[in-house]
Amino acid sequence: MQQGRISFIFLLVLLCQCGVKAVDLTTCEGDTARLICDLTSRVIACESDTASLHCDQGRIKVISANYGRTNSTTCSSGKPANQVSNIQCTHSSSLSRCDGQKECSVSASSTVFGDPCVGTYKYLDVSYICIPLGAIIQKQSSCEGDTISINCNKMIIKVVSANYGRTNSATCSTGRPADQISNVQCTQSSSLNVLATQCDGAHTCSISTSNTVFGDPCVGTYKYLNVSYICQPNNHFIKVSAANYGRTNSVTCSTGRPAYQLSNVHCSQSSTLSVLTTQCNGKQDCSIPATNTVFGDPCVGTYKYLNVSYTCAPNPACLA
Template sequence: MQQGRLSFIFLLVLLCQCGVQAVDLTTCEGDTARLNCGLTSEVIACESDTANLQCDQGHIKVLSANYGRTNSATCSSGKPANQISNIQCTQDSSLSVLTSRCDGKQNCYISASNSVFGDPCVGTYKYLDVSYICKPPSVIIQTQTSCEGSTFSINCYKQLIKVLSANYGRTNNDTCSTGKPANQISNVQCTQSSTLNVLTTQCDGKPACSISTSNTVFGDPCVGTYKYLKVSYICHPYNFIKVSAANYGRTNRITCSTGRPADQLSNVQCLQSSTLSVLTTQCDGKQDCSIPANSTVFGNPCVGTYKYLDVSYTCGPASLT
């Protein structure tokens, strides 16, 4: 239960677009702490639990969702093998359910259950996996289209790009159709599923991005069709990590205690004074930072005690210099 709670807290690290947001993150010994000032948040709720999408500032915009199972590890504790073996369980309507109920709200609670989403795989213990952003009123979702053979460019100037959706192909007869014969624009079911991954890899986190609208970059999802690239994105402020407090050790008997014997939890005066300097050196000024919570990195302040890394940090905007 403790581990699930900590994972949930971590996954709800939300970025404040117009100021500084404080984040507290606790990571058990042997796990990896990830400090993140990125835009996208993820929530995973096990079947029969309730998912909470929350935006302290701005409004929810759901990017992707699935109620089902795509791996054997998530929400597997105490479940028999036959209930977690089907990892091809997806429910296509999950996204539409989430967007209709949650988009535009600051808070959204939704039950991860068959009664809400239907049952895509009877007998499998499922979970709801949701990715979303908190979109402030001042952030405008922009859409650009680039015809095949041209160059697609985004410029956010003194802000950063976050691509929300993208497709290289053709979904209507009108876009990029001037002078093209009917047989090159008639296929309007042409989509390339890898387009978003290409764009996020090339453009996310940069102030500007240019990419060739071509089969060379995206592959050819429909040979003989004249295609175009359509991208939706936002420009958001620079946000960087600033660690304010940190300790690798143990100051209570509850945190990261599941399955641990009493003698590994009894020392609650376990402090490592160098923890803060390690974190500030490795993480300050970055947008993302991953660091193992182990004695190799921080030293061992209390041999025999099962420790955890407790970090407080802020995500704050800064302008380009």
């Protein structure tokens, strides 16, 4: 009895130490899947509910927040079609009230955010990170045509915010005519995604500050890139729990594909999990091409995709 009690206590301790983050990843055939433990958290609260952000260690920094609707499935149970059909409903918010706190609760309501789409049943979608105590958010600017270099040495980069455009007339203005710096309402909404894709999880990162990389949000304006990021330790490790290379529905990775490439929805490759666990388990960052060369072809003629579910465990003992 005593031995059983000790084993149970040990299990509780292990579970507390193995607080894992679950991640689902889908990658279309021909692309590359990247598994990374970046410690980003996401919370979704349906309209009239409350979103609770929480950091056991460190303090909250909100990366993005939207009150509205961008798909027809989230928070749709029991709702009529006309309340979930508008998936172009956005109302972004910085949720700065939560930054720096250990816990933060926000009501997902039009009273708080306003109503961006009357008649649509909305939800609040928040992504945030827990910044370690003592960590400082770094900021860098790079003028159009230059290259920005971020270096976190042995720690990893986490981009918090980014904009390629112009929001003031002073930055990167030397020698520029007035007409190139007068537009201070120039923002590129995809800037954060571009930087995060390129830099998150890396120790160092260099990226060209150019229209080629970011697109041109304001033609004729001389732009610059503003980036905020943190350098954080990465002591989490990948454990793949499920994976399939094939096709189990006709919707995923279907854009532009003919019907005959999508009709086989019973396509699975039994060796997928083994390949992923061999390649990725125990690593902090893992990239693997979603191709027949890597996985074999379980259904010739079908356009396939790779589905991966994995967790980020805070110490290697949790991977067993």
